[in-house]
Amino acid sequence: MDYRIQLATRMLANKRGSLLGAIMAVSIGILVIHVNFVIFQGLYDAIIRDLSGYRFGDVLVTNREDVITEKSDVFLVNWFERIPYVEAAAPRMSSSASINVTKSGKIIQDFQVPVVGVDPFQDTRVSTVHETVSEGQYVFSRNSIVVGSIVARDLGGVTVGDNLQLKIVNRHGEDAIKRFIVTGIARSPGGQGFDSDVVIHIDTLRDMLDRNKETGQILVKLNDPTKADEVKDLFLRSFPNDDFKAETIEESAEQTLSGFRSGIAMINMIGYFGMMSSAFAVVTIQIMLVSSKTREVGIMRAIGAKRKDILIIFLFQGMIIGMVGAGVGTAFGLSYTFYAKETKMSFQGSLPLQVSYDWSKITQTAIMAFGLAVIASIYPAFKATKLQPVEAMRSV
Amino acid sequence: MNKTYGEGDTKVRALTDVSFSIKKGEFVLIVGSSGSGKSTLLNMIGLLDKPTSGQVLIDGTNTITLGDNQVSSFRNSKLGFIFQFSNLLTDLTVLENVLLPRNIQHSNQNVMTEAKNLLKAVGLESQMNKRANKISGGQAQRAAIARGLINNPAIVLADEPTGNLDSITAETIVQLMKSMAKKLNQTFIIVTHDRQQFGEVDRVITIRDGRAFEGEDLPHEMEIKV
Numbered sequence A: 001m002d003y004r005i006q007l008a009t010r011m012l013a014n015k016r017g018s019l020l021g022a023i024m025a026v027s028i029g030i031l032v033i034h035v036n037f038v039i040f041q042g043l044y045d046a047i048i049r050d051l052s053g054y055r056f057g058d059v060l061v062t063n064r065e066d067v068i069t070e071k072s073d074v075f076l077v078n079w080f081e082r083i084p085y086v087e088a089a090a091p092r093m094s095s096s097a098s099i100n101v102t103k104s105g106k107i108i109q110d111f112q113v114p115v116v117g118v119d120p121f122q123d124t125r126v127s128t129v130h131e132t133v134s135e136g137q138y139v140f141s142r143n144s145i146v147v148g149s150i151v152a153r154d155l156g157g158v159t160v161g162d163n164l165q166l167k168i169v170n171r172h173g174e175d176a177i178k179r180f181i182v183t184g185i186a187r188s189p190g191g192q193g194f195d196s197d198v199v200i201h202i203d204t205l206r207d208m209l210d211r212n213k214e215t216g217q218i219l220v221k222l223n224d225p226t227k228a229d230e231v232k233d234l235f236l237r238s239f240p241n242d243d244f245k246a247e248t249i250e251e252s253a254e255q256t257l258s259g260f261r262s263g264i265a266m267i268n269m270i271g272y273f274g275m276m277s278s279a280f281a282v283v284t285i286q287i288m289l290v291s292s293k294t295r296e297v298g299i300m301r302a303i304g305a306k307r308k309d310i311l312i313i314f315l316f317q318g319m320i321i322g323m324v325g326a327g328v329g330t331a332f333g334l335s336y337t338f339y340a341k342e343t344k345m346s347f348q349g350s351l352p353l354q355v356s357y358d359w360s361k362i363t364q365t366a367i368m369a370f371g372l373a374v375i376a377s378i379y380p381a382f383k384a385t386k387l388q389p390v391e392a393m394r395s396v
Numbered sequence B: 001m002n003k004t005y006g007e008g009d010t011k012v013r014a015l016t017d018v019s020f021s022i023k024k025g026e027f028v029l030i031v032g033s034s035g036s037g038k039s040t041l042l043n044m045i046g047l048l049d050k051p052t053s054g055q056v057l058i059d060g061t062n063t064i065t066l067g068d069n070q071v072s073s074f075r076n077s078k079l080g081f082i083f084q085f086s087n088l089l090t091d092l093t094v095l096e097n098v099l100l101p102r103n104i105q106h107s108n109q110n111v112m113t114e115a116k117n118l119l120k121a122v123g124l125e126s127q128m129n130k131r132a133n134k135i136s137g138g139q140a141q142r143a144a145i146a147r148g149l150i151n152n153p154a155i156v157l158a159d160e161p162t163g164n165l166d167s168i169t170a171e172t173i174v175q176l177m178k179s180m181a182k183k184l185n186q187t188f189i190i191v192t193h194d195r196q197q198f199g200e201v202d203r204v205i206t207i208r209d210g211r212a213f214e215g216e217d218l219p220h221e222m223e224i225k226v
């Protein structure tokens, strides 16, 4: 083994305190970045997951003007489901209604709620809304209704089995009134789901609106979400003359998430500042190490070590610190990530984080921490090369 | 050569017109009172510092013209050093310390046997795998002697090598240096303030107020050029 590597290793090994301090500094810098990523990217991805799972699918097809009239939902669903990347597609229809319920002889005041019409069979293949039905079950018949938990509360505590009435203004401006039986209450973690909506059968909603064969949106779920752009483009190319509009989840969620993204950018910046201060800690510790080895440097120079050799010894120490620090920090970070993922971490009952391992970012962070530790060692190492043997040995 | 430290008011003439030559294999003592300039002289010969004017010729090389890297290589291959204290790198073992001058050369020549023989010669065979801070002061000086000899240098330089030792240990170190010098026909230049300790030697140079005189107890005015 090269004597410079041997010396660097020994000198560090005999300075446990400094070594530990430097390694901690580097690894905490990394840990902060991992924790930031788990929480903020996890929250971002969780919102995307829920928006896509509840409302947008991976690709959302709508009409530029109003509702889709040019093709039937069955046609479009079949068209999409022939594409290999597509797992399923489902139609939806949106409107709003005034709702009222009679509870123990008393009418609870009308108020407006958003109404979502779903195809009970297709919808469960495309969205995760049915999973948020905490009591009872999802819409299954023409007169069943799933009530969001907030709506249920505002209605004075509606429960499964209760009757309620929706009044919708149809396309002709006339009121359409229909009674429903509550079959389920929807409650999603974080309230991103249909907690403030009511869900009914799409055909019932079409009847009430007098919009037979028409569709509000088609949600498309992909088995490979990275192909969203391809599927979208293929669709738009295939129907150039219609008024279709298609958006990937990123596009649909853009408005909701653009602010969040700049927040993440800022958090990341804070993480990198943390890493910079770790680098400064390494500078300090390395300067301490160098000055505690002044005499040794003097002896080495006296017996013939060149400036370059001294530089290499202390740079190599920086590499050891960087390497071990990056390793330990990454291990800490991965443990936290693993813990967050396994426990489906969430904050105060809010939506569970969508935790993922971003290996390129993890590698990049580790390499950066390593690089910073080496860079942080340049100045102390350079200072060490400036020590004159006579002067250095006087400092006993 | 001449050596002055500092400038202006704080200027110190540490060496004045010092000039002598030493033959291969000579065992030379440099003596003189404290502050007379012994260490300064030794540092010049050892290329640890440069004279203000003059030359240092070693093995036919004018060392004044060498650059930092060349001086380092020169020190490594042509000179061996023994200092008063803390000679060894405490992060290494005794054996590793002895091998260090050779490792600095990056020579892949295996000198393990040589190093072990030297350690045997200085009586440290049993201590060679100990860490250098786990041995006594006398043992450390023995190790330093072995290290000073590992590269077969032209000169071994020692600045008060016994200054930090009790008189009995000092005596054995002196004997060791003398016997190694004889056995290897090795040039030694040793700075000491204890002339008596060394007994019979080839040559003594006395430094007085920065001037060098041949022999001991010389009258003030007399200056001998060799």
Ligand SMILES: Nc1ncnc2c1ncn2[C@@H]1O[C@H](COP(=O)(O)OP(=O)(O)OP(=O)(O)O)[C@@H](O)[C@H]1O
Pocket: B005, B006, B012, B013, B014, B032, B033, B034, B035, B036, B037, B038, B039, B040, B041, B193
């Ligand atoms: N780095 C320096 N800067 C300024 N003056 C110095 C320096 N080194 C030595 N001197 C001065 O040069 C003179 C000679 O010093 P030197 O160390 O050579 O003496 P010495 O003979 O080795 O003394 P001692 O026996 O005490 O070790 C002294 O006056 C000393 O103060």
Ligand SMILES: [Mg+2]
Pocket: B038, B039, B040
């Ligand atoms: Mg001295």
